[in-house]
Amino acid sequence: MASHTSIQGLAGTVNARLKTLVNAILKKICKEEGLQQSGNKPVLQRRILDLIDEAVRNSDTDTFQRLRHRIYNQGDAPQMGSDSPSTPVYSTAHTSPAAPTRNGFVQPFAPLAQQHQMAHRQQHLFKDSPFYDLRQILVEGIVLEASPSHRQNCTRLIALEPEVCDRFKADPTLRILLFSSIEQPLANYTRQDVAFPSQIEVRVNGEEAKANFKGLKNKPGSTRPADLTDLVRKTPHYKNTLLITYALTQKKYTLQVCMVQKHSIDDLARRIARRNVITKRSVMNEMLKKANDPDIVVGSSIMSLKDPVxxxxxxxxxxxxxxxxxxxxDAESFLQLQEQAPTWQCPICNKTISFDGLAVDEYFKEILDSVPKGTDQVTVEPDGQWSNEKEESTPRNSGYGYGGSPDSEEELVEISDYRVSAIKNEAYTPQSLTHTPPLSSREASTAPRTGSKRGSEVIDLTLSDDDEPPRPAKKALPNTAPHTRTSYSNLARLH
Structure with missing residues (x-):
């Protein structure tokens, strides 16, 4: 059992490490230690710190070791045979000088098999995905150094063990994926997004891997790992050549080749239906709560039964x-979209969501099961009652009037009004009056224009033909015949 002084000396390092954890890990530790999970990050940290201080005051080595293991292992509980809570804490006075140190305190020695197992458990630092589960790391330690101007190549060998080949033959859901991430200072303590260099080419045994290495623009985390399953030969100890060519990158990348078990869209959709359900009563209670709120005016709304994607x-x-x-x-449509580009945003409100947070809505499902399959939307009242009565829409003009049928005599009504005939007479223009002048007469005139503009005429369409004011008489054209005769007589007199 360690002394009170040794535990107190390690508490400062553990507390400093605790402040670097994210809220998800803090809530996980609080949940498994029986603490409340509500509150923001400082509140969650304070609860765990109080538990550590209590263990230090009481010299409770088991509790302190358990908390220390959770803080340094993403909230996971210590396993039997590894660095368990019962493992004593070795101080520098009782440890060989060759003992490894980390974060200011001495690490206890463990068997080589346990160290190898822990190393593999902590090496995969990529974010989890519901579409696959990690089974084994095949190749690790692939590092792509920064190369801002030159083209670089990196070659590795992928050799499968006999038991791995047998697993591929027995389970068709196993896949070989290539993961990549940008190297960061705290990469060993955080989950990384999949990210590849902007200019990269991957070949296995000389064949190029067809994959989208870029993802969506300005959407970190939307890149998928590259699938190399069909390019790798599943022969025991066969040396598959992995060639990675990249260029024009200012950052350093770390890559891994892993064997994963892939989950289909149907399996994930059934898992959601079995796991999480939003009951109809909870939906109705929430709608009634909003309807009874005097500060909120809630009216009927239209709920679409079609998937927005x-x-x-x-x-x-x-x-x-x-x-x-x-x-x-729709669950399947949403999962198909996330499998291609995992953005994990709600298609309705654009909130960041997760697969574990998806649930089947029983209220919406009851509406789908009650209405005919051709119904696209329903009207929902503030109290939760709904109806699918379609409003009678006005038919479009089909050439037969309002009714749209040539045989319907009830819809054909003849209107005899003198005002209608007047409108027809005014709208009719004889063809003789629509003569288009020649092109030369339509050209812009060079004569100066007068300052006065022609006044607009107002036509009263409600007048009849008898009440219409008389139109002005047409101007008579000037007679040029006398001038013509005079000119000819003068011409004869000159001769």
């Missing part, structure tokens, strides 16, 4: 437990 009818209605809207989307 695929525009198809929703089959499995899901939404995140973090969302406040009642509109759902």
């Amino acid at each position: 695929s525009t198809l009818r929703i089959s499995i209605p899901v939404r995140s437990t973090l969302c406040t809207h009642n509109q759902c989307f």
Whole structure:
């Protein structure tokens, strides 16, 4: 059993490490230690620090070791045979000088097999995905150094053990994926997004791997690992050549080749349906709470039964437990989109969501099961009641009037009004008056224009033909015949 002084000396380092953890790990530690999980990051840290201080005051080595293991291992509990809570803490006075040190305190020696197992458990530092589970790391330690101007090559060998080859033959869901991430100072303590250099080419045994290495623009984490399964030969101890060519990168990358077990979209959708459910009663209570709030005016709303991404009818209605809207989307369509580009944003409100937070809405599912398959939307009242009565829409003009049928005599009404005939007479223009002047007469005139503009004429369409004012008489053209005769007589007199 370690003394009170040795535990107190390690508490400062453990407390400093605790402040670097994210909220998810802090909540995980609080949950497994029986503490409350509510509150922000400082509140969660304070609860764990109080538990550490209590263990130091009481010289409780088991509790201190358990908390220390959780803080340095992403909240995971210590396993039997490894650095368990019962393992004594060795101080520098009782340890050989050759003992390894880390973060200011001495690490206890463990068997080589346990160290190898712990190293493999902590080497995979990529974010988890619901589409696959890690089974084994095949190749690790691939480092791509920064190369801002030159083209670089990196070659590794992928040799599969006989038991690994047998697993591939027995389980078709196993895949070989290439992971990559940007090297960061705290990479050993955080989960990294998959990211490849902007200019990269991957070849296995001379064949190029067809994969999207860039993901979505300005969307970190939307890149998928490259699938190398079909390019790797599953022969025991066969040396598959992995050639990576890259250029124009200012950052350093770390790569791994892993064997994973892939999950299909149908399996994930069924897992959501079995695991999480939003009950109809909870949805109704929330809607009634908003309807009875005097500060909120709530009216009827239209709820679409189509998926906002695929525009198809929703089959499995899901939404995140973090969302406040009642509109759902289809589970399979959403998962297919995330498999191609994992952004994990709600298609309704654009909130960041997770696979574990998706749940089936029983209220929405009851609506889908009650209405005909051709129904696209329903009207939802503030109290939760809904209806699918379609409003009678006005038919479009089909050439037969309002009714749209040539045989319907009830819809054909003849209107006899003198004002209609007047409108027809005014609108009619004889063809003789629509003569278009020649092109030369339509050209811009060089004569100076007068300052006065022609006044606009107002035509009263409600007048009849009898009440219409008389039109002005046409101007008579000047007669040029006398001038012509005079000119000819003068010409004869000159001769």
